[in-house]
Amino acid sequence: MEPTIGYYLPCKKYYKLHFEQFLILCKRAQIKTIEINDDYFNSIHSQSPPNIIVHKLTDILCREVLNDDKMAHQFLEKFRQMKGRTIMIDNLESISQLLNRHVQYSLLKEIQTIYVPPFISITDEFTANDCQKIQQLLTNNNIQYPIICKPIQAHGSESHNMKIIFDSSHLIDIQYPCILQQFINHDGILFKIFLVGINDDNFYIVKRSSIRNFTITQSLETISFHSSEVSSTQACSNLNNGEDIIVDGITIDNERIKELVRLIKKKFELNLLGIDVIINCQTQQYAVIDVNYFPGYEGMKDFNQQLFNLCENILNEQSLQLKSHLNKTIFKNNSVSLMKIQSSKIIY
Numbered sequence: 577m578e579p580t581i582g583y584y585l586p587c588k589k590y591y592k593l594h595f596e597q598f599l600i601l602c603k604r605a606q607i608k609t610i611e612i613n614d615d616y617f618n619s620i621h622s623q624s625p626p627n628i629i630v631h632k633l634t635d636i637l638c639r640e641v642l643n644d645d646k647m648a649h650q651f652l653e654k655f656r657q658m659k660g661r662t663i664m665i666d667n668l669e670s671i672s673q674l675l676n677r678h679v680q681y682s683l684l685k686e687i688q689t690i691y692v693p694p695f696i697s698i699t700d701e702f703t704a705n706d707c708q709k710i711q712q713l714l715t716n717n718n719i720q721y722p723i724i725c726k727p728i729q730a731h732g733s734e735s736h737n738m739k740i741i742f743d744s745s746h747l748i749d750i751q752y753p754c755i756l757q758q759f760i761n762h763d764g765i766l767f768k769i770f771l772v773g774i775n776d777d778n779f780y781i782v783k784r785s786s787i788r789n790f791t792i793t794q795s796l797e798t799i800s801f802h803s804s805e806v807s808s809t810q811a812c813s814n815l816n817n818g819e820d821i822i823v824d825g826i827t828i829d830n831e832r833i834k835e836l837v838r839l840i841k842k843k844f845e846l847n848l849l850g851i852d853v854i855i856n857c858q859t860q861q862y863a864v865i866d867v868n869y870f871p872g873y874e875g876m877k878d879f880n881q882q883l884f885n886l887c888e889n890i891l892n893e894q895s896l897q898l899k900s901h902l903n904k905t906i907f908k909n910n911s912v913s914l915m916k917i918q919s920s921k922i923i924y
């Protein structure tokens with residue numbers, strides 16, 4: 577029977593990735609593909625589940641976890657019920673760890689050799705309204721100004737609205753629940769590391785514009801921005817470096833990134849990852865500021881081929897396991913019938 581790959585991708589994501597190219601590669605390799613949607617689940621009793629499911633269910637996961645949405649929960653439960661019969665790229669529990677910035681950063685911090693800029697989390701109204709208390713928490717955690725205020729939720733339409741705060745008199749501007757993180761001067765350059773987890777070496781580095789350096793000499797008003805304004809491929813913000821500042825010389829050490837990728841992939845047990853790294857322009861320290869599940873892979877030309885290779889590897893492994901299982905069963909059955917024959921010989 578031909579193997580099957582199921583997929584669930586929001587429409588926008590499907591077109592952005594040119595996912596039809598992945599489907600063509602599957603067809604050529606005689607791998608069946610099927611879209612997983614309500615129609616699929618309504619007719620599921622008549623078919624065996626796909627060998628693999630590729631998905632970006634982060635929107636629905638957020639609705640389930642953060643908004644307690646029953647419909648979202650029921651839809652996800654159908655995927656969970658396939659556990660053991662289907663390989664999910666990737667596991668829903670592993671993905672959930674990335675959806676809350678506090679959880680994500682805390683897990684990253686557990687990896688000893690990885691640097692995450694210091695942060696605190698403000699999750700209750702009482703603390704959010706007490707600027708003195710917030711300042712105390714910042715001081716206790718050795719966090720200096722400027723700081724960056726990020727929504728605690730890492731995914732979804734409201735999660736990319738950020739603020740840069742320059743002194744304690746502007747702590748009133750924070751919007752909770754949020755994390756407050758030390759702003760690191762990094763010469764306005766961001767490195768996006770895109771990973772397709774065939775093996776630890778399989779990553780691709782893209783350079784993007786980011787927020788320019790700040791030197792605080794006086795009190796500044798809080799700056800609000802959307803993360804796509806400063807670091808998407810089209811970004812052209814007055815928060816970026818001006819054209820007169822040339823920072824083309826900044827490069828990143830491939831070996832260090834390789835190790836970072838290995839550790840993060842192992843920690844979160846995920847195959848499709850985007851890791852955002854900035855380099856502190858004073859200390860040259862690499863700082864991980866964001867880990868995204870199933871990013872846009874913009875700039876990586878052969879993403880669909882890479883994803884196909886990953887799926888093909890998994891299918892090959894599955895079929896090897898099945899063969900060895902069958903061999904064992906045949907051997908076991910043969911020995912059973914041999915024993916029967918022998919015992920029948922004894923009887924007769």
Ligand SMILES: Nc1ncnc2c1ncn2[C@@H]1O[C@H](COP(=O)(O)OP(=O)(O)OP(=O)(O)O)[C@@H](O)[C@H]1O
Pocket residue numbers: 693724726730735736737738757758759760761762766785786787803804806807852854865866868
């Ligand atoms: N600690 C920091 N120091 C300096 N700049 C930062 C820091 N954290 C974030 N930034 C800047 O803010 C931008 C948005 O931050 P972050 O990646 O955390 O947000 P996001 O909305 O999750 O982004 P994405 O769109 O990649 O998911 C980064 O691209 C970078 O330019």
Ligand SMILES: O=P(O)(O)O[C@H]1[C@H](O)[C@@H](O)[C@H](OP(=O)(O)O)[C@@H](OP(=O)(O)O)[C@H]1O
Pocket residue numbers: 588589592632634730731732768808850868870871872873874
């Ligand atoms: O490929 P990069 O430049 O890293 O950008 C990604 C963002 O970092 C993610 O935050 C987006 O995902 P969410 O929409 O899940 O937040 C993700 O959204 P997408 O699922 O629409 O591709 C990407 O835009």
Ligand SMILES: [Mg+2]
Pocket residue numbers: 730866867868
């Ligand atoms: Mg993000």
